[in-house]
Amino acid sequence: MTATIQKIAVYCGANSGNDPHFVREAKRFGKQMAKHHIELVYGGGRYGMMGAVANAVLDNGGTVHGIITKELADRGTALERLTDLQIVPNMDIRKQKMMDMADGMVALPGGYGTLEEISEAISWTTIGDNHKPATFYNYEGFYDPLHNMLRRMYYKGFAEKSFLDAIYFANHFRDLISFMEHYKAPAHRQYNHN
Template structure:
């Protein structure tokens, strides 16, 4: 049963007010479903929007931030907990460890890198937790197309393709997360 979600998303707000509204609603849904937020600990952008929505609706928000980013003044002050770690590698590992599942909301290169790591670690057996893309307004549709192409060209087996969820519906996301069965790690044959 999922009790916490690690959320990867933009430290920038972007330029689409609908994405910001959807992020607020996502945070509200987390709190309403008594799911703790695990995220990068920032106060800016989509990530700050989600964390504030969780807190404003009585939920728990747990941040994991690097010393460098904290020292730049990027941390959100009123989090349930905040853990300061030495670098991004430790931050990513800790965020993955603390959440029962990982989900990406709209973001940039950093968001893509974090969720891609979670997905790729599934193939080698180092991530047994569900990985999903919250596909607001089709934001991740081009990436889904790329994954389908990887499968078509023989670089991503169907069981790993099927282990990823693309949805813009919170209830579908939770159903996927709560029913997730991790695929076996990739086996190589000489």
């Protein structure tokens, strides 16, 4: 693998879910990141999928940058062994910093917050504010319904093909990194003034 992708922002659940395979896969994903010398940028939490992927990166000699809101840090949710932990005032700043720091974004299985974060990255692609790849790690088909919904948006005329093609659903770590390494951002949406 080349060195183009040096940091990945990972969005994932603060919960572990009810299937232990998901946590195991988060740990495997973190181990792969460390093995390939890719630094983790994430929300700074100690629990659930977030804690699993961050601890796996650290346990395998990797580097982890956590960005957490003051509110969440005050609740004791931060993973304190991180290489770098930034505490920011609110979620908007947290999301912006994560996108700024990373060379690409990926959503592992998670809940509403995970979906909101990756959706913002995708939507910003259409207006030209995000030139980095936004991807899904589609373990056990977790994101298949969303993939179908995005295609439906295209088929019904609410999304252009170039933006649909800019979103990648990966089943393997190597495929995800390959997509990121070769990614070219689509031209942002233009509007007629007629």
